[in-house]
Amino acid sequence: EDKVVQSPLSLVVHEGDTVTLNCSYEVTNFRSLLWYKQEKKAPTFLFMLTSSGIEKKSGRLSSILDKKELFSILNITATQTGDSAVYLCAVYSSNTGKLIFGQGTTLQVKP
Amino acid sequence: NAGVTQTPKFRVLKTGQSMTLLCAQDMNHEYMYWYRQDPGMGLRLIHYSVGEGTTAKGEVPDGYNVSRLKKQNFLLGLESAAPSQTSVYFCASALDPAKNIQYFGAGTRLSVL
Numbered sequence: 532e533d534k535v536v537q538s539p540l541s542l543v544v545h546e547g548d549t550v551t552l553n554c555s556y557e558v559t560n561f562r563s564l565l566w567y568k569q570e571k572k573a574p575t576f577l578f579m580l581t582s583s584g585i586e587k588k589s590g591r592l593s594s595i596l597d598k599k600e601l602f603s604i605l606n607i608t609a610t611q612t613g614d615s616a617v618y619l620c621a622v623y624s625s626n627t628g629k630l631i632f633g634q635g636t637t638l639q640v641k642p
Numbered sequence: 643n644a645g646v647t648q649t650p651k652f653r654v655l656k657t658g659q660s661m662t663l664l665c666a667q668d669m670n671h672e673y674m675y676w677y678r679q680d681p682g683m684g685l686r687l688i689h690y691s692v693g694e695g696t697t698a699k700g701e702v703p704d705g706y707n708v709s710r711l712k713k714q715n716f717l718l719g720l721e722s723a724a725p726s727q728t729s730v731y732f733c734a735s736a737l738d739p740a741k742n743i744q745y746f747g748a749g750t751r752l753s754v755l
Contacts, residue, residue, distance in 0.1 A: 540682070562740050573646075573732065573746040574685075619684060623739055628692070629700065630675075630744060632684040 533558045535622050537633035545641050548610050552636045554620030555602040564596055564603050565630070567619040574619055577605070610640045644668050648733050648747035655723045655754045663718040663750050665733030673736040674716040675700075675744065676708060678729040685732065691716055723754045 535556045544550055554564070563581045567574035578587040583598035591610075596603045607614055617637050621630040646667045655661055665674065672693050677685040677700075687700030689708040697708045705727060707719045716735075720727060730751050734744040 535684075537684075565743060567746075572748045576743045576745075579743060621685075625740060628739065629687055629690065630739065632677075632686070634682055634684045 533622075533624055533627065533631050535620055535631050535633040537618075537620050537636050539636060540634060541637040541639075543639045543641065544610055546611055548640075549606065549608045550610060550638065552605040552607075552618050552620075552638070553602060554604070554633055556620075556622045556631075556633075557601065558622045558624045558626075558631060560624050560626035561598065561622060562625045563623045565621045565623070566594055566603075566605050567621065569617040569619055569635070570615075577618075607638075610638075612640050612642055614638060615640045646733055646735055646745050646747040648731075648750050650750060651748065652751045653753070655720075655752065657724060657754060659723050660719070660721050661723065661752075662720075663731055663733075663752075665716045665718070665735075665747060666714055667716075667733075667735040667745070668714065669735060669737070669745065670713070671735035671737050671745075672713075673739050673744075674710065675734040675736075676706070676716065676718045677732045677734065678702065679732060679749075680729050688718065688731075723752075725754045728752060728754045 566577040580596035617635045620633040675690040676688040691710040694713040733747040736744045
């Protein structure tokens, strides 16, 4: 059965800290891995990764995929209170044609 | 830019009542999805559609029905609501999910008493 597992499930840090969120997967016919940020309402897209070892970067956020070891990490440097959210990892399988979501990691950044 | 619009935003039902959630997208996307989100369980796929007039079951389809009569609209129906259907429901759409991201609506918070 296809599955996506995120860790940790929750995390509390202080402003300025660096955090690493993990996403491991077991999915047949992997096509892409996506990261979303969810604050109160709709998930908003952060990154899509398809190739192993290529880092995607946007400001203080970056992500990388390891297709051999079947995981991805999302790094956030110099965290701010506005980074407080649930971060969702999802994997697209061409076998099923669906996105499979992990449970999410709840990040709280304290001032 | 409207994107994906869900109505209503909130609803309270009594057990056994029926209702329909509406999802509308203005991006000419082929693929549309209904998810439910419960604490600690991420997003679980209820039903999805790969084009106008088509629907398919997702991971948790029981108790729900869907219709995609027009390309821009995807309706989720609850025929006889149960407390286990208390959840936040998200609609999403994608042009081609293999190459493009899914865009999400703002969600509908449903409580079944």
